[in-house]
Amino acid sequence: MANVTLRNVRKVYPGGFEAIKGIDFEVGDGQFCVLVGPSGCGKSTLLRMVAGLETISSGEIDIGGRIVNAIEPAERDIAMVFQNYALYPHMSVYNNMAYGLRNRRVPENEIKTRVEDAARILELGTMLERKPRQLSGGQRQRVAMGRAIVRQPKVFLFDEPLSNLDAKLRIAMRVEIRKLQRRLATTAIYVTHDQLEAMTLADILVVMNGGKVEQIGNPLEIYQKPATTFVASFIGAPPMNLMPIEAVRAQLHGADAVPAEAGQLGIRPEDFELGDTVPAGGIGLDLRVDAIEHVGAETYVYGARQDVGHNDSLSATANDVIVRLPGTTAPDIGSRIRAVAPRTKLHMFSADGRQRLAV
Amino acid sequence: MVEHRPLRDLVAYLVLSLGVVIFAFPVYVAFVASTYDAATVVSGNLPLVPGGRMLENYYRAVFVGGSRFMNQPVGVLLANSFITAIGIALGKIFISILSAFAIVYFRFPFRKTAFWIIFITLMLPVEVRIYPTYKIVADLRMLDTYAGLILPLIASATGTLLFRQFFMTIPDELLEASRIDGAGPLRFFWDTLLPLSMTTVAALFVIQFIYGWNQYLWPLLITTKDSMQTIVIGIKKMLTTTDELAEWQLAMATAVLAMLPPVAVVVFMQRLFVKGLVETEK
Numbered sequence: 001m002a003n004v005t006l007r008n009v010r011k012v013y014p015g016g017f018e019a020i021k022g023i024d025f026e027v028g029d030g031q032f033c034v035l036v037g038p039s040g041c042g043k044s045t046l047l048r049m050v051a052g053l054e055t056i057s058s059g060e061i062d063i064g065g066r067i068v069n070a071i072e073p074a075e076r077d078i079a080m081v082f083q084n085y086a087l088y089p090h091m092s093v094y095n096n097m098a099y100g101l102r103n104r105r106v107p108e109n110e111i112k113t114r115v116e117d118a119a120r121i122l123e124l125g126t127m128l129e130r131k132p133r134q135l136s137g138g139q140r141q142r143v144a145m146g147r148a149i150v151r152q153p154k155v156f157l158f159d160e161p162l163s164n165l166d167a168k169l170r171i172a173m174r175v176e177i178r179k180l181q182r183r184l185a186t187t188a189i190y191v192t193h194d195q196l197e198a199m200t201l202a203d204i205l206v207v208m209n210g211g212k213v214e215q216i217g218n219p220l221e222i223y224q225k226p227a228t229t230f231v232a233s234f235i236g237a238p239p240m241n242l243m244p245i246e247a248v249r250a251q252l253h254g255a256d257a258v259p260a261e262a263g264q265l266g267i268r269p270e271d272f273e274l275g276d277t278v279p280a281g282g283i284g285l286d287l288r289v290d291a292i293e294h295v296g297a298e299t300y301v302y303g304a305r306q307d308v309g310h311n312d313s314l315s316a317t318a319n320d321v322i323v324r325l326p327g328t329t330a331p332d333i334g335s336r337i338r339a340v341a342p343r344t345k346l347h348m349f350s351a352d353g354r355q356r357l358a359v
Numbered sequence: 360m361v362e363h364r365p366l367r368d369l370v371a372y373l374v375l376s377l378g379v380v381i382f383a384f385p386v387y388v389a390f391v392a393s394t395y396d397a398a399t400v401v402s403g404n405l406p407l408v409p410g411g412r413m414l415e416n417y418y419r420a421v422f423v424g425g426s427r428f429m430n431q432p433v434g435v436l437l438a439n440s441f442i443t444a445i446g447i448a449l450g451k452i453f454i455s456i457l458s459a460f461a462i463v464y465f466r467f468p469f470r471k472t473a474f475w476i477i478f479i480t481l482m483l484p485v486e487v488r489i490y491p492t493y494k495i496v497a498d499l500r501m502l503d504t505y506a507g508l509i510l511p512l513i514a515s516a517t518g519t520l521l522f523r524q525f526f527m528t529i530p531d532e533l534l535e536a537s538r539i540d541g542a543g544p545l546r547f548f549w550d551t552l553l554p555l556s557m558t559t560v561a562a563l564f565v566i567q568f569i570y571g572w573n574q575y576l577w578p579l580l581i582t583t584k585d586s587m588q589t590i591v592i593g594i595k596k597m598l599t600t601t602d603e604l605a606e607w608q609l610a611m612a613t614a615v616l617a618m619l620p621p622v623a624v625v626v627f628m629q630r631l632f633v634k635g636l637v638e639t640e641k
Contacts, residue, residue: 053535074541086532090554099550100540147540 002064002077002154002187003029004050007288009059011211019045021211022059027204030185032178034219038206043191044159046208050189051080052155064154070091074103079148080157082133083164085140087132087147093119094128097146111150118146121180138169145177149184158190162197174200195235199223207231229353232266238300238322240266240347247308254281254343259358261349269300269324273346274337281343287321289337292330299330303337309347380556386618393417393612400607412608436590439508440572441620444588446509447571448564455518455563456556461550462519463526464534470546474523481516485577493580503587508578512571518563525559526552561631569621590617 004027011020019042035043048054050061052073059272060067068076079100087096094115101111119125120140132140141161148156158177162170178201181188192198198205199219207214207222207230214234215227226232226240233239245262252258252265267283278284287303301323308319323339331337348357392400394413398481399405420433461467462474485492492511501507529552537547553560578589588596597610 051535051539053538073535073539078539080536080539082532082536084530084532086530086536088533088551090535090551099542103541103546146534 001206003027003062004033004047004064004155004187004189005060006050007060007062009046009049009061010057011049011054012057020049020057023208023213025204025206025213025216027187028188029333030187030202031203032181032188032190033204033206034192034198034202035101035206035208035233036188036192037214041208042211043208046188047157047159047191050155051078052076059116061241074100077154078157079151079153079155080159081141081144081148081161083160085132085144085161085164087140087143089132091126092129092131093135093143093146095151098133100147100151114150114152115146118149121149122146137165138173141165141173145180149180154187155160156186156188156190158188160192161190163192163194170197177201182244195237200236204237207234209234225356226266226347227356229266229349232347232349236268238269238324240268241321242266242349242353243321245348248283248285251278251285251307252283253278257281259348261350261355262348262357264353266347266349267345268347269322269343270298272321272323272339273341273343274323274325275298275340276330276338276350278340279342282341283346284338284340285321287323287339288336289331289333289335290320292333294328294330297327299325299328301325301330303339306336320347371585384413386615389611389614393420393608393615395608397606397608399522400611401605416608416612420609420616431585431588431593433590433593433616435586435592436613437589437616437620439505439587440589440591440617442505443508443574443578444568444571444620446505447512447574448510448567450513451515451518451567452560453564454513456522456553456560458519459522459526460552463523464544464547477516477519479516481520484515485512489576489580496581502581503584507581507588508574508589509571512574512577518567521559521563522556525556529555561628563626565624570626572617572621604619 006023006025009020009023010018012018023046025033035046035107037043045054049056050063052068052071056069061069063076063078076356088099091099097115097118098111101114106114115128116125119128122145124139124142124146125141127135127143132143135143141164144161161177162173165173174197177190190201192201202214202219205219205222206216209230217233222231223235226235229242233242243265245258245265249258250263256305265283275284285303285305286307287301288306289301290304291302293300293302303321303323321335321339343359346359348359349355350357382427382612383475388405391407391409392405393416395405395410396412422432458477462470462477492593496502496507496511499507533551534547537551542550574589575591575595578592579595582588582592590613594610594613597613598605598607
């Protein structure tokens with residue numbers, strides 16, 4: 001049972017490359033914290049620093065009231081689940097789970113109880129004598145989980161544990177991990193690049209980019225009020241439509257109410273609907289339907305804006321707008337539609353995208 | 360794609376059989392020669408079927424010894440060769456697995472330098488450094504000892520390189536998992552690295568055993584006592600005569616005997632290889 005606190009943590013590699021540029025956050029006891037970000041954003045490095053596998057250049061990491069900067073991984077009271085599971089190939093499932101305990105000189109009968117408990121929870125009971133190579137990907141994943149559970153650590157660390165599984169299994173394991181963590185009430189830090197995984201698992205979501213934290217908060221809050229354009233486009237699929245404010249000023253109802261500092265405007269695809277009348281303070285865009293994606297319960301329409309002149313110096317992406325429609329009904333490709341969104345659904349950001357503005 | 364073409368199979372078998380005959384025939388002739396008396400062998404008209412003196416020749420070779428130039432029985436020579444070959448194989452495995460472990464898993468000053476120095480010794484086989492090596496061994500009073508036969512041949516880079524390449528294919532996460540599981544460096548080596556290296560160890564053992572067994576120049580140089588000679592030297596010495604008939608039948612019997620241990624090692628270790636290849640998964 002432990003809080004994990006990071007205070008101004010930095011990682012500078014010998015070559016001078018600064019991978020982590022000063023990070024502060026706190027994970028409360030029993031909370032599930034997810035670090036999410038694109039490849040190379042430093043999320044794995046940060047997790048490995050918590051684990052003790054990477055040195056900390058400056059700052060402090062505190063696990064359960066103890067500063068662990070100079071403490072060996074084995075002494076930090078953590079357990080880690082690796083992306084490739086890192087099971088010992090030559091050991092049976094039982095020994096894989098028991099190994100860490102044996103190194104800690106836990107009595108053999110205690111080891112047996114713990115391993116069998118973990119095996120029961122993870123439904124590995126019949127496989128204890130097998131070698132990892134005789135297991136499927138999902139089973140190996142569970143053995144890796146079991147190895148973490150038997151340790152009864154203060155903190156679980158997960159480094160993209162599901163990315164080697166197929167899509168269906170990934171969703172099933174995601175639910176299992178969450179249930180398990182709730183049941184054991186152990187603090188967890190989980191790294192993923194999959195924003196859906198991040199949204200569904202997290203109590204606290206930490207969105208990272210370029211070695212820095214972009215936003216910390218609960219997932220829905222982050223979804224509803226992204227602090228920067230990076231977060232806005234990273235969280236949510238398909239991503240939020242972002243347009244320069246100049247390109248939509250004419251389409252914005254009550255454009256005068258736009259804050260002076262506003263540089264960019266964002267609207268989530270699901271916040272559009274088809275209609276002729278623009279709600280007060282809202283926005284209405286004329287689109288030509290370029291492509292349609294049916295995903296079953298909903299339909300994504302990829303449209304190109306028709307209400308901006310060809311001379312407008314807009315990047316191609318700013319001209320493209322994604323609209324989510326419910327169900328399977330969709331306009332024909334090539335047809336014209338008018339997508340409208342109310343004022344409350346608009347997101348405004350400063351020109352550099354670093355700051356969210358009140359609408 | 361599996362095709363069944365009888366003609367092609369036939370040709371393949373013919374070619375392979377021809378190869379087997381070419382390689383096996385001299386061995387067979389040696390075996391046949393070891394079953395006749397000296398006069399028949401030397402006459403030049405060696406029959407192609409084994410003769411009747413096999414038991415007698417082998418008995419003499421193993422327990423009695425040959426002419427006055429070769430007064431050690433083959434049993435002693437075999438034992439010497441065996442100790443030397445095993446010593447070289449095990450010593451080399453021990454040294455190279457430890458040095459590879461250090462080079463791959465530890466960060467220490469001049470790590471790269473150490474690696475390159477080891478690497479450069481590849482260019483210096485025993486034959487090249489024979490004088491300095493002899494001088495050192497002689498100064499250490501290791502002439503005519505097993506240590507003198509074994510130690511200079513242990514030092515070489517091949518094993519280190521082999522293990523280094525293998526260790527580099529082991530995922531780093533395995534080391535990290537061990538660290539989190541509370542295993543120190545030696546525990547990681549013993550509990551994880553060594554079990555995973557068993558097939559490489561077996562491969563190196565076979566190669567080095569045969570290398571040690573077949574050593575000729577080095578044992579010839581540093582052994583002067585007959586009782587310390589290896590079997591390869593023994594065969595040569597058996598044929599060194601002045602005015603009497605060389606005992607070819609004993610030399611051939613010895614040669615056949617000398618072939619058996621390497622063959623046994625290969626046959627036995629091959630099973631381990633195959634087993635290892637099928638089972639290993641990193």
